[in-house]
Amino acid sequence: MNETYLIRSAALQGFSDLVKSYDGEPAELLEAVGLSFEELNSKETLISFLAVQQLLELSANKLNVPGFGLALSQGQNIDMLGQLGLLMASCKTLKDVMLSVQRYMSLHSPAENWVFSEVNNLVYITRFEYEANTVPLKQIKELSLGVCFKFLQLFIGLSFTATRVELSHSPVSELKAYRKIFKVDVQFNQEYDQIIFDKKYLQQVVHLDDQNRNEFLEKYIDNAVSATDYNNLERQIMGLLIQYIGSENASLDNISRKLGMNKRTLQRQLKTQQINFKGILANIRGRKACWYLSASEMSITLISEALGYKDVSAFSRAFKLLYGTSPSQWRKARGEFDCEGDCVATGVGE
Incomplete structure (x- = not known):
C-alpha cells in the first residue's frame, strides 16, 4: 500500500506569519519539502500530508522553536476547515459538532481520523493517522491537538476545561508550554493522542441555525465525500483497524460487523479486490510499533501489549520478520533500519 495521503493546504493557516515572527524565511522552508506559496x-x-509533517519538523528545528506546532495551532480559526467548518458552526450541541467531525473529517484531511467516544462520565476525542510514520514526527500531533482544544473553547467558551490531555510521544517543549495551551498537565508517552473531558459539555448549546440550511449542507458534504476515493473498502478497514489495534476488536469478525456485513461477505469482497486483511493488520502494527519505539519512552513490554500481542516474544518475532x-x-539504531516501506508480510503476529 503506497498511497499518498493528502490534506487541505488550509491546515497551514498562519504558517508564513509565524515563521516570519521568528525571523525565518517561509519560502525556503516550503521549497525544502516540495511545497510552494501558490x-x-x-x-x-490538497497537498502531501507527509510534506506538511516534514515542514513542521523542519521549521521547529531550523527556527529553534520546539513548540512550533503548538504555536501554529493558536493562529488557526474554524474557517480553515472549509465546508467542514461551516457544518460544525451550524450544529446545535457539542455532541453534534463532534459527530460531524467524525463523519466528515476526510473532506479536510483524508489522512486523519478523529473518533468520539463516551466512557462513563467522560468523553474521549482521539486522533488517528492513516499514514502512521515510523520516524518521530511530533509537531503535527501537537498542532492537531492544539487546534482541537482551541475549537472546544470556541464552541463551549473559555470556561471549558479538559480532564486530561494525552500525547503518545515524549515532550519536545518545556512542560509549562503545554500547560499554557491546554490548561492541564499533559500526560506523555501514552497509547493515544487524545483530549478527555467531562460529559456535561456534550449537550451544551453551541450554535442555533436554520434547520433547512443544516440539511442542505449535510447533503452537499455527503455528495462531496462520495465523489472522493476515500471511502473505499481498504481505507475503511484501515481506519477501523487503526482505532481498534491492540484490542480484541481488531478482528475480521468485528470489522465485518462495523462495516455492516457478515464475515463471509467481507471475505468475498476482500478476495475480489485482492485485499489482504492480515497484511493490512501487520502493516499497521509494524508502523505503530516503530512510532512508539522512536517517539516515546514506552517499554517494549507495554508496546507489545498496546499492539495486542500475547507476549513480548510474539511481538519481537513479528517485528523481526517485518x-x-x-x-x-x-530503537537503539533509531533509523538505521528501513522502517519506511510497507510491510510485505501476509499475516504477521499472534
Missing part, C-alpha cells in the same frame, strides 16, 4: 495560498488545494531486527535493536 499551494499555501489556495486553501482548497524489519529484520528486534524492537530493542531498532
Whole structure:
C-alpha cells in the first residue's frame, strides 16, 4: 500500500506569519519539502500530508522553536476547515459538532481520523493517522491537538476545561508550554493522542441555525465525500483497524460487523479486490510499533501489549520478520533500519 495521503493546504493557516515572527524565511522552508506559496495560498488545494509533517519538523528545528506546532495551532480559526467548518458552526450541541467531525473529517484531511467516544462520565476525542510514520514526527500531533482544544473553547467558551490531555510521544517543549495551551498537565508517552473531558459539555448549546440550511449542507458534504476515493473498502478497514489495534476488536469478525456485513461477505469482497486483511493488520502494527519505539519512552513490554500481542516474544518475532531486527535493536539504531516501506508480510503476529 503506497498511497499518498493528502490534506487541505488550509491546515497551514498562519504558517508564513509565524515563521516570519521568528525571523525565518517561509519560502525556503516550503521549497525544502516540495511545497510552494501558490499551494499555501489556495486553501482548497490538497497537498502531501507527509510534506506538511516534514515542514513542521523542519521549521521547529531550523527556527529553534520546539513548540512550533503548538504555536501554529493558536493562529488557526474554524474557517480553515472549509465546508467542514461551516457544518460544525451550524450544529446545535457539542455532541453534534463532534459527530460531524467524525463523519466528515476526510473532506479536510483524508489522512486523519478523529473518533468520539463516551466512557462513563467522560468523553474521549482521539486522533488517528492513516499514514502512521515510523520516524518521530511530533509537531503535527501537537498542532492537531492544539487546534482541537482551541475549537472546544470556541464552541463551549473559555470556561471549558479538559480532564486530561494525552500525547503518545515524549515532550519536545518545556512542560509549562503545554500547560499554557491546554490548561492541564499533559500526560506523555501514552497509547493515544487524545483530549478527555467531562460529559456535561456534550449537550451544551453551541450554535442555533436554520434547520433547512443544516440539511442542505449535510447533503452537499455527503455528495462531496462520495465523489472522493476515500471511502473505499481498504481505507475503511484501515481506519477501523487503526482505532481498534491492540484490542480484541481488531478482528475480521468485528470489522465485518462495523462495516455492516457478515464475515463471509467481507471475505468475498476482500478476495475480489485482492485485499489482504492480515497484511493490512501487520502493516499497521509494524508502523505503530516503530512510532512508539522512536517517539516515546514506552517499554517494549507495554508496546507489545498496546499492539495486542500475547507476549513480548510474539511481538519481537513479528517485528523481526517485518524489519529484520528486534524492537530493542531498532530503537537503539533509531533509523538505521528501513522502517519506511510497507510491510510485505501476509499475516504477521499472534
